[in-house]
Amino acid sequence: MKMKPLWKVSVTTTLEAEDAVAELLGTIFHGLASAYFDVEKRTSIVSIFCPGKIRREARPEVVAGLKRIRKCGLDLGPGRLSIGRVRRQDWAESWKRHFKPIVIGNALLIKPSWNKRLPRRGQALVVLDPGLSFGTGQHPTTSFCLRQIVKSRVAAARRIHPSFLDIGTGSGILAIAAAKLGYRPVEAFDFDGDVVRIAKANAFANRVRIRVYRGDVTRRPARPAARYDLVCANLISNLLIAERKKIASRVTPGGVLVLAGILKSEFSTVRRAYETLGLRMVSTRTEKEWQSGSFSFA
Numbered sequence: 001m002k003m004k005p006l007w008k009v010s011v012t013t014t015l016e017a018e019d020a021v022a023e024l025l026g027t028i029f030h031g032l033a034s035a036y037f038d039v040e041k042r043t044s045i046v047s048i049f050c051p052g053k054i055r056r057e058a059r060p061e062v063v064a065g066l067k068r069i070r071k072c073g074l075d076l077g078p079g080r081l082s083i084g085r086v087r088r089q090d091w092a093e094s095w096k097r098h099f100k101p102i103v104i105g106n107a108l109l110i111k112p113s114w115n116k117r118l119p120r121r122g123q124a125l126v127v128l129d130p131g132l133s134f135g136t137g138q139h140p141t142t143s144f145c146l147r148q149i150v151k152s153r154v155a156a157a158r159r160i161h162p163s164f165l166d167i168g169t170g171s172g173i174l175a176i177a178a179a180k181l182g183y184r185p186v187e188a189f190d191f192d193g194d195v196v197r198i199a200k201a202n203a204f205a206n207r208v209r210i211r212v213y214r215g216d217v218t219r220r221p222a223r224p225a226a227r228y229d230l231v232c233a234n235l236i237s238n239l240l241i242a243e244r245k246k247i248a249s250r251v252t253p254g255g256v257l258v259l260a261g262i263l264k265s266e267f268s269t270v271r272r273a274y275e276t277l278g279l280r281m282v283s284t285r286t287e288k289e290w291q292s293g294s295f296s297f298a
Contacts, residue, residue: 007054008086009062010047014077015289016263017069019236021046021076024065028058031194035139037288043077049086059083102143107150108177124180126206128173140287141260145174145232148258148283148294152230153181162229165250167217168261172199172210174232179208183230189215217243227252234260241273248277256282257295264291 009029011021015037022033025048033048062081070076101111109119110126119125149164156162161184166175169188179186188210190196199212217239224246231251233240240247240259251257257279262270264286271281274295284293 005052006086007050007052008047008082008084009050009054009058010045010082011062011066012043012045012078012080012082014075015044017074017076018044018046019261020069020072020074021066024062024069028061028065029054054083102146104147104150107154107181108146110146110173110177124177126173126177126180128171128176128202128206140285140290141234141262141292142170142173143287144285144292145234145258145260146177147285148256149174149178149181149183149230149232152256153178153183156229163226163252165228165231167231167233167247167250168235169199169212170195170234172202172212174234175199175210175212176203176206176208178230179203179210180206186210187226187228188212191216217246220246222246222249224250226250227255229255230258231255232258232260234258237262237266237270240270244273244277248274248279251297253297255296258292259295260290260292262291262293263289267291267293 009025011025013021018035022035025033025046029048029050031048031050033046035044035046037044066076066079066081070079101109101115101117103109106120106123108124108126109117110128111117112129113127152162161182164175164178164183164186166188169175169190172188175186175188188199189212190199191214193214196212196214203210203212222245227250229252231247233247240262248257259270259274271293278297279295280298281293281295284291
């Protein structure tokens with residue numbers, strides 16, 4: 001059976017506009033875009049891989065979308081668009097150069113399957129390979145969430161299994177890591193059906209039992225059926241603010257809420273919105289253009 005040609009659509013931009021560009025490409029090409037930050041050039045390359053033929057209208061749609069992003073006030077940087085055909089083996093090998101293991105203390109190791117690094121004694125292992133759609137933990141906001149998952153697990157008594165909810169799960173990396181560290185139960189949802197399918201496959205590959213389902217936070221009930229000891233919401237700022245009551249209502253008394261996906265210029269606004277609900281910030285971290293925080297009820 002002949003394989004369909006594989007096309008790569010990339011936009012060279014800034015960290016500030018990275019998420020907006022990724023959302024744009026994902027909407028136009030019906031998939032998940034990935035991003036690679038070039039430290040030397042200080043630019044972010046957002047890419048999406050498309051099997052089969054690309055529609056003729058796709059290029060002008062991307063160009064128009066980039067103009068809208070720039071009009072919104074985001075620093076788009078070069079905003080350079082490139083579309084080209086790639087050999088699948090070249091695509092696979094390129095990710096092997098960029099995707100390195102993530103180590104969080106003695107608790108957690110996240111690595112691709114081709115890496116030979118072994119976990120230390122007692123260190124939970126998550127194996128996650130980048131695919132046509134992925135989330136690997138390299139982004140600062142995801143990294144902060146992973147560290148908070150480890151921190152909250154260590155703070156809990158070993159005999160206790162804290163519960164975990166991942167809002168906007170993506171590849172499922174946070175939920176899988178939580179399950180590996182002993183959280184029970186673990187639930188995760190995302191509004192994109194394709195994303196849910198990928199997260200389920202990643203969970204199966206890592207042999208963890210988590211509930212992953214399709215769900216839109218804007219349509220979740222105001223009164224949740226269950227609350228969780230740790231809730232991670234790695235979403236855009238506008239959504240975090242608009243749905244703050246629903247998100248906060250899913251945290252148990254004494255639990256922790258992790259908010260990420262926030263530009264540092266927007267963080268104070270998000271923080272104030274959640275403080276009006278009685279939450280107080282217990283930790284925060286700024287990395288590159290991003291700021292994340294963990295909160296608990298005072």
